[in-house]
Amino acid sequence: MKVSRDILSLTPYLPGKPIAEAKREFGLDRVFKLASNENPMGPSPAALKAIEAELAEIHRYPDAAAFAMVQAYSKLLNVPANEIAFGNGSNELIDLLIRIYCEPGDAIATSQAAFIAYKICAQAARVRTVETPLTKDGAFDLDALKKAVENDSRIRLVFIANPNNPTGTYVSRDKLDAFLAACATREILVVLDEAYYEFVRAKDYASGIELRGRYPNIVVLRTMSKVYGLAALRVGFAIASPQVIDLINRVRNPFNVSSLAQAAAVAALADQEHVKRVCQLTWQGLDFLMREFKAAGLPFYPSQGNFLLVDCQADSEKLFNALLRKGVIVRPVKNYGLPTFLRISVGLEEENLAVIEALKSALGEKH
């Protein structure tokens, strides 16, 4: 059968190595996974209770409109329900937006070393990805993106991860504002992927939720996979104009979010105390890791997420394997064009200590 070259040349998304696989391969009893920016505390206990209660109805299809979940999110964000869509993780929403707005031969624009899902979804839809280089601080270069948009009339969507994964960097309110103003006069949607929104501490950060009043061409993406600790259940949200939401609802599969996921999300959204606890733990862990890397003389990008991108100044694939043998899974980011960097997710205190110990010992062995 004939298959398009775009499809044949796709490289599948590279997930973090599962704990069970590392245990099996290396005969380890204990493995710490700091590779997928997951919440090490897990979700609110109320979410687990809600899943249990929902099990009795598992033979029924889920609510296709996810009424309770959308209402809960609408209340939390103070955004009307008809400006909210949900996806099987925000990943599905990225895929849907590209399918909705781009024809084959059109393009999306984003940065180098941006979340790789944008590029994979675009290629699968026969859509080009225009990438601008990072600034020297490892951030999205919005001036370069503005020029890219002006120079390529087939760019339909711009993806800005704010904060970005894997760099952990962010764009400030002023820079974002200027970029949005430049895009407002064009037929371009700006997708602000805010998967790590809750972890941001920078004072000059602005969410797309605050800016969308002035710039209706914004789509904000949020997820239940990170601070809410529900990565396995696959729930993401898009906040956009009713027109965009209506199109997403036409294209998405019915029942794209399961009944267990909907029930868990409602309960997790109601437990904002848990969110605060997760943020506190994350910030402590992040500050610890940054202090340790500073002391070790390893450069890193200050992070607004729940992870840190550190330049180990050594082949990251080899380091990754050395750490694996010591029972710590981290993420090499060669596939983002950063061959000496490791992305380390913030874990529990003992996990953060373990990764520092393992890294020191692995780097020591090398020299």
Ligand SMILES: *Cc1c(COP(=O)(O)O)cnc(C)c1O
């Ligand atoms: C983790 C992450 C997501 C979330 O993906 P889900 O499909 O919602 O699990 C989205 N964007 C970025 C930048 C991420 O790092």
